[in-house]
Amino acid sequence: GNSVTQMEGPVTLSEEAFLTINCTYTATGYPSLFWYVQYPGEGLQLLLKATKADDKGSNKGFEATYRKETTSFHLEKGSVQVSDSAVYFCALSSSGGSNYKLTFGKGTLLTVNP
Amino acid sequence: SQTIHQWPATLVQPVGSPLSLECTVEGTSNPNLYWYRQAAGRGLQLLFYSVGIGQISSEVPQNLSASRPQDRQFILSSKKLLLSDSGFYLCAWRAVVPGPMVQYFGAGTRLSVL
Numbered sequence: 001g002n003s004v005t006q007m008e009g010p011v012t013l014s015e016e017a018f019l020t021i022n023c024t025y026t027a028t029g030y031p032s033l034f035w036y037v038q039y040p041g042e043g044l045q046l047l048l049k050a051t052k053a054d055d056k057g058s059n060k061g062f063e064a065t066y067r068k069e070t071t072s073f074h075l076e077k078g079s080v081q082v083s084d085s086a087v088y089f090c091a092l093s094s095s096g097g098s099n100y101k102l103t104f105g106k107g108t109l110l111t112v113n114p
Numbered sequence: 115s116q117t118i119h120q121w122p123a124t125l126v127q128p129v130g131s132p133l134s135l136e137c138t139v140e141g142t143s144n145p146n147l148y149w150y151r152q153a154a155g156r157g158l159q160l161l162f163y164s165v166g167i168g169q170i171s172s173e174v175p176q177n178l179s180a181s182r183p184q185d186r187q188f189i190l191s192s193k194k195l196l197l198s199d200s201g202f203y204l205c206a207w208r209a210v211v212p213g214p215m216v217q218y219f220g221a222g223t224r225l226s227v228l
Contacts, residue, residue: 032214032215034214034216036219041222041224042221042222043120043204043219043220043221043222044158044204044206044219045219046216046217046218049214049216051213051214089157089158093214093215100146100163100165100208100215101148101160101163102160102215102217104157104158105157106156106157107157107158
């Protein structure tokens with residue numbers, strides 16, 4: 001079946017530091033890949049997505065590249081801000097079979113200190 | 115534009131009491147609808163999803179049930195709450211269109227069972 005593995009958190013950084021959150025996946029076919037962000041006490045928001053190999057999703061300074069050869073979709077940001085403190089979820093949707101559902105990773109808590 | 119509403123935002127209930135959480139979507143027709151639970155410090159667990167009125171798929175056996183009485187209304191219920199039902203409940207929707215399966219989330223309901 002499908003699965004998503006994210007790096008264990010929590011991750012604590014100083015403002016303006018470089019961020020990487022690793023995400024690898026297992027899926028049949030050609031899945032679409034997503035990063036969602038959850039700010040404290042809120043629901044999830046779509047941060048970025050990629051639908052095919054070598055696609056780069058980007059939003060709000062965050063980037064992730066769909067790497068089929070390494071089955072990875074790592075999230076990066078060059079300079080984090082305190083307002084980026086949140087939980088980040090990597091997710092995939094399979095291209096076939098039960099394609100109604102997203103498979104989520106367990107989430108990575110990011111704390112950015114001033 | 116499409117919006118999703120969940121209520122209540124916070125709920126404290128005694129063990130053994132009934133539960134009803136409601137979710138409505140505006141601005142779209144025939145969406146796929148989802149209920150997730152997020153226990154403290156853990157990832158997202160898909161509880162139910164629905165592809166149409168009266169059509170409910172359950173992902174895990176448990177103390178909860180779901181119903182979809184109208185196209186854009188999704189209700190999560192329980193006859194008798196357990197302590198283990200505490201958590202953050204999220205409703206989500208997805209437009210049934212070609213392309214990547216983006217889900218959009220409500221703000222969530224924090225349920226405490228005491």
